[in-house]
Amino acid sequence: MTIPANCRPSQGDAPAFPVTTLPARGGVGLKPEHFREILDTAPDVGFFEVHAENYMVDGGPFHYYLGRIRQRHPISIHGVGLSIGGEEPLDAAHLDRLAALLARYQPESFSEHLAWASHGGVYLNDLLPAPYHVGTLARVCAHIDHVQERLQRRMLLENPATYVEFAASTMAETDFIGEVVRRTGCGLLLDVNNVHVASVNHNRDPRAYIRALPLKAVGQIHLAGFARDIDAAGDPLLIDSHDAPVAQVVWDLYAFALDLLGPLPTLIERDGDIPVFPVLLAEAQRADRIMRQQLAATAPAEACA
Amino acid sequence: MNKTMTTASLALALGAALTVAASPAFAADSAADKEKCYGVALKGKNDCKAGAGTSCAGTSKTDYQGNAWTLVPKGTCEKTVSSTSPTGKGQLAEFKEKKA
Amino acid sequence: MSAQRHFAEAVLAAEPLCPPGLMAWNGSDPARRFAVYRNNVMVSLIDALADSYPVTQDLVGEEFFRAMARLFVRTHPPRSPVLALYGAGLAEFIEGFAPAAVLPYLADVARLEMLRVQAWHAADAAPLGLADFAALLENAPALAATGFDLHPSLAVLRSAHAVVSLWAAHQAQDGTPDLTAVDPALPESALVLRIGLDVEIRRIPCATAQFILHLQQGLAFGAAAQFALDAEPAFDLPAVLGMLICGGAIINLCQPRREPA
Numbered sequence: 001m002t003i004p005a006n007c008r009p010s011q012g013d014a015p016a017f018p019v020t021t022l023p024a025r026g027g028v029g030l031k032p033e034h035f036r037e038i039l040d041t042a043p044d045v046g047f048f049e050v051h052a053e054n055y056m057v058d059g060g061p062f063h064y065y066l067g068r069i070r071q072r073h074p075i076s077i078h079g080v081g082l083s084i085g086g087e088e089p090l091d092a093a094h095l096d097r098l099a100a101l102l103a104r105y106q107p108e109s110f111s112e113h114l115a116w117a118s119h120g121g122v123y124l125n126d127l128l129p130a131p132y133h134v135g136t137l138a139r140v141c142a143h144i145d146h147v148q149e150r151l152q153r154r155m156l157l158e159n160p161a162t163y164v165e166f167a168a169s170t171m172a173e174t175d176f177i178g179e180v181v182r183r184t185g186c187g188l189l190l191d192v193n194n195v196h197v198a199s200v201n202h203n204r205d206p207r208a209y210i211r212a213l214p215l216k217a218v219g220q221i222h223l224a225g226f227a228r229d230i231d232a233a234g235d236p237l238l239i240d241s242h243d244a245p246v247a248q249v250v251w252d253l254y255a256f257a258l259d260l261l262g263p264l265p266t267l268i269e270r271d272g273d274i275p276v277f278p279v280l281l282a283e284a285q286r287a288d289r290i291m292r293q294q295l296a297a298t299a300p301a302e303a304c305a
Numbered sequence: 306m307n308k309t310m311t312t313a314s315l316a317l318a319l320g321a322a323l324t325v326a327a328s329p330a331f332a333a334d335s336a337a338d339k340e341k342c343y344g345v346a347l348k349g350k351n352d353c354k355a356g357a358g359t360s361c362a363g364t365s366k367t368d369y370q371g372n373a374w375t376l377v378p379k380g381t382c383e384k385t386v387s388s389t390s391p392t393g394k395g396q397l398a399e400f401k402e403k404k405a
Numbered sequence: 406m407s408a409q410r411h412f413a414e415a416v417l418a419a420e421p422l423c424p425p426g427l428m429a430w431n432g433s434d435p436a437r438r439f440a441v442y443r444n445n446v447m448v449s450l451i452d453a454l455a456d457s458y459p460v461t462q463d464l465v466g467e468e469f470f471r472a473m474a475r476l477f478v479r480t481h482p483p484r485s486p487v488l489a490l491y492g493a494g495l496a497e498f499i500e501g502f503a504p505a506a507v508l509p510y511l512a513d514v515a516r517l518e519m520l521r522v523q524a525w526h527a528a529d530a531a532p533l534g535l536a537d538f539a540a541l542l543e544n545a546p547a548l549a550a551t552g553f554d555l556h557p558s559l560a561v562l563r564s565a566h567a568v569v570s571l572w573a574a575h576q577a578q579d580g581t582p583d584l585t586a587v588d589p590a591l592p593e594s595a596l597v598l599r600i601g602l603d604v605e606i607r608r609i610p611c612a613t614a615q616f617i618l619h620l621q622q623g624l625a626f627g628a629a630a631q632f633a634l635d636a637e638p639a640f641d642l643p644a645v646l647g648m649l650i651c652g653g654a655i656i657n658l659c660q661p662r663r664e665p666a
Contacts, residue, residue, distance in 0.1 A: 032348060054349030056487045057526035058557065061602040062349070064529075080353045081486025087409045094486055113353065119413040123483040125453075126445040127353055128412065131426075163441040164427040168408070201438075203430040224354075229441070233433035239441060242354035271354035308638065310631045315642075316545040318630075322646035323538050347525055350453040350488035374504055380466035381575065382508050384584040 019154040019187030020109035020219040022047050022074050022265035024291065026284030029269050030075075034277040035065035043277070045284055047074040047108065049267050053081045055105075056097045066105065076109035076220065076267070077102060081123065084143045084157070085130040086116035095150050102151055109220055109265070111156035111189045112147070114140065114177065131166035132176040137183075144184040156187040156219050161194035161226075161240035163201055173198075174212035181214045188214060190261075191222040192254045193246070193269075197238040210257050218261055223254060223287065224269035243272030246283055255290055259298070263291040415439065416446050417479055450478045454492045457522045460575045461495075461515045463582070464508065473502060489526050493519050510566030510589045517568050517606065520560040520597040524604045527558035532653030541658065549627025553620050554657035555649075558599035561614045561621070567591045569608035600652050612637030613645050623662025632665070 025046025030038070038048075048069060055062055069075070081094060102110060115127035130136045147155055159177060171179075181188060190213065199206035225244030231237040246254075246268065258264070266287040268280050408426065415422040421443070423436035451474040455462050462470040477498050483491050496516040499505050505512075541548060562568065567589050574582040594614035596607045609617075612633040619629035633640045649655055 051349060051351045051353065053351035053487050054489065057489045059529035060524075060526045060558070060599060062526070064602055078353070080351050083486075087407050091486070097487070116409060118486065119407075119409045121484055122413060122417075123486045123488075124413060124416055124446050125351070125449050125483060125486075125488065126416075126442055128409075128416075128442060131408070163438045164435050165429065167426045167428050231429060231431070231433045232437035233429075233431045235431050235433065237438060237441070240354065242352070269353075271352035308634055310549070310627055310634055310642075312545055312549055312627075315548050315627055315630060316542055318642035318646055319538060319542060319548065321643035322650055323535055323542070325643075325647040326650045327535055347522065348456050350456060350491065351486070352449075354449075374472075376469045376472055376504065378465035378469050378505065378508055378511075380462070380464045380469070381582050381584060382464040382511075384582070385571075386585075386588045 018219070019156055019217075020076070020265060022076055022108040022220060024263035024265055026287035026291075027074075027076070027265060027267045028277075028280045028284050029267060029271070030066070030069065031270070031274050032062070032065070033274050034280075035061075035069070037277050038069055039065065042072055043281055045073065045281060046288070047076055047265060047267075049076040049078050049269075052077050052079040052098055052101055052110075055101055070105050074108045075105060076111065076265070077105065077107040079110070079112040080127070081117060082112050082143075082147065083116045083118040084112055084147070085114055085128075085136065085140055086118055086143070087139065088119065090143050090146055091118065095147065099151055102153070109156060110151065110153060111158055111220065113158045114160050114180075127160060129160060129162040129164060129166070131168040132171040132173060133168055134170070137171070137176060137179055140180055141183045144180065144186050148184065148186065154185060154187055156189040157181070158189040158191050158222065159194050159198075159213070161191070161197040161201075161238075163237065163239075165202060172212070174209055178212075178214045181217045186217070187219040188217040189220045189222060190218045190257060190264075191224075192257055193222065193224040193226060193250050194240060196247075196250050196253055197226050197240050200236055200238045203235075206253055207256055210253070210260065215260055218264060221254065221257065221261075221264050221266040222269050223250060223266060223283070226250075241272060242269050245279075246286075251286070251290070254287070255294065258291060258294045262298075263295060266291070416443055417482060418443075419479060447475060447478060450483065450488075450491070451475060453488050454478070454495065457492055458495060458515055458518045460518055460572050461499075461511060463575050464511060464514060464571070465505065469504075473499075473505065476502075490519075490523060493523075495519070510564075510568065510571060513562070513564040513566050513568045514571055516564075517562050517572055517595055517597070520562060520595075521604050521606060524558035524560060524597050524599045527556075527599060530556055530656040532556070533650075533655050533657065535650075537658070538650065550625050550661065552623055552625050552659040552661040553649075553655045554659050555617070555621050556598060556654045556656050558597070558604070559617070559621065559654050560597040561609075561618050562595040562597065563592075563611070563614050563618075564594065565592050567593045569593045569595045569606060572606060573608075596648075598652050598654055605652070607648075609645075610637065610640075612640040616640070616642075616645060617649070623659075624665065625661035628661070628665040 023046045027047035027049055028045055030048040030050050055066055113127050116130055117124050195206050195209055199209055223246045224242045225246055227239040227241040229237045229239055268283040270280055411424040415424045423439045427435035429435050429438055451471050454474045477495055481494050496512040499512040499515055567587055570587045574584050574587055594609050594611055596609045598605055615636055616629050616633035619632055630642055
């Protein structure tokens with residue numbers, strides 16, 4: 001049903017170059033705790049990912065280390081502060097900072113969230129949800145057009161982990177994302193943990209959710225750990241906490257997604273209770289193994305030839 | 306009586322400073338690989354995680370929600386010579402959290 | 406009022422609020438679910454402050470610090486998506502915060518810690534080499550009228566309290582500060598400077614602080630030195646210059662931007 005995003009002309013003249021050139025391997029979120037060890041040991045890892053806003057500072061150790069690590073490894077830059085789902089126009093100064101950062105580090109991939117964080121000049125530092133209706137759709141598409149035009153590249157949009165739904169929504173999240181991809185030509189960052197978290201939180205079938213996405217647009221995958229809570233009715237409420245290893249249920253969903261998608265750059269995200277680097281490397285290598293197994297299972301004829 | 310900074314005393318001071326800066330002891334101290342000693346003490350403050358737990362869940366990361374202020378500083382300040390000043394006393398009871 | 410304004414105000418509200426229009430698949434009260442967002446925002450911003458102000462937190466204890474930080478976040482939420490320097494107004498907030506008035510030095514300790522964070526992230530700049538200074542000596546008559554551009558990370562804090570001693574006592578490797586020898590009521594000045602990749606904080610004499618501040622404000626070398634000597638006859642200019650040169654604090658020679666007042 002879906003048509004490859006880069007085959008469609010977008011409203012602007014978004015160039016048709018690939019949305020990511022990261023290798024189809026496991027990657028690891030880059031944390032300051034691991035800067036030194038990564039430089040000293042040059043680990044064999046597919047790529048490193050950083051949060052854009054952490055490097056929007058003038059100088060000092062963050063740029064020193066990222067500059068050196070970037071010389072040896074592919075990197076992806078993942079924004080958390082653009083507020084693409086916001087009601088207000090994008091923050092032009094922030095977009096300028098982002099453009100400068102991308103020009104400096106030339107990342108293989110740039111992604112942002114289907115969420116908002118800024119309103120009325122205040123930045124709330126969380127990925128906040130928006131209702132899915134034609135008004136939000138028009139705003140999100142306009143914002144993504146603006147971003148792609150300013151950055152002169154295609155971006156990946158990440159599906160959200162949410163805790164509430166809106167009475168005002170008139171579209172399913174998957175239809176909303178499909179329409180955004182169709183209209184803007186952006187790629188999709190499939191966060192498998194977010195799919196699991198949101199599916200539990202909203203009583204959805206995660207596999208049906210994945211099948212309903214514009215899968216040809218997926219350029220990268222995120223995996224992370226979650227925390228458990230309950231809602232007011234006592235039903236499970238999962239929280240996208242990034243402070244634990246990837247759960248088995250998310251690894252299983254990842255394997256399901258790979259059967260549909262084939263191998264893709266896959267990030268292990270960890271933002272809290274940061275373990276020693278080899279623990280994260282091992283999770284990235286587990287993603288590599290699953291990708292190899294999936295390739296072997298889907299291409300038996302070539303394997304025997 | 307105040308001394309005056311003459312050109313000669315400025316030059317003398319700079320010369321002395323350069324002698325120190327060029328000394329082998331300083332050169333060894335600032336060897337090229339000194340950065341190996343440095344860790345990065347600060348975290349990146351932007352990330353896309355959620356704090357675990359809701360405000361009702363009673364997790365360790367859930368923060369105090371109360372409205373009336375009842376706390377007093379109870380940290381290492383208690384170990385200083387003059388750990389409290391008399392001026393602060395008596396204000397605590399009157400302090401209430403103001404709404405934004 | 407827009408839907409996102411309702412949402413944003415409820416996120417930061419002191420009392421647990423829930424914006425209109427939210428729902429859950431099982432018909433449960435959405436306020437409980439919305440509380441996740443309230444908690445995420447508050448905890449992440451308080452954590453950001455705790456990361457920037459570790460000594461301030463140690464001094465008052467975690468419970469007091471986090472409760473105070475919660476009030477600060479609510480009244481001073483971030484204005485930028487870049488959080489590296491978030492919380493620069495905490496010292497001023499502490500000055501007006503009655504429960505912290507028992508610790509008159511707390512605001513200046515917070516000030517020092519924010520200067521340290523700012524120094525970490527300040528722009529990079531190559532220091533002048535020894536040869537550049539040697540060349541300056543060749544033309545001694547011009548020396549007094551030369552200005553010095555200082556490193557972007559450099560800052561001086563003059564305090565009526567023993568800020569450097571208080572801060573330094575909390576840097577003990579074993580994590581248990583020895584404050585028995587610190588009298589918080591003694592005035593101190595601090596030099597903050599990033600050297601290599603690390604930020605150093607040093608206690609400097611008052612006259613040295615004045616000298617460096619004058620240079621930073623664009624006064625010529627000779628005038629800045631004269632001010633310091635007038636303030637303190639024991640002002641040790643060679644030692645101060647040595648410290649600045651060795652620390653890479655002087656990055657350029659320049660025309661003075663200011664006349665002595």
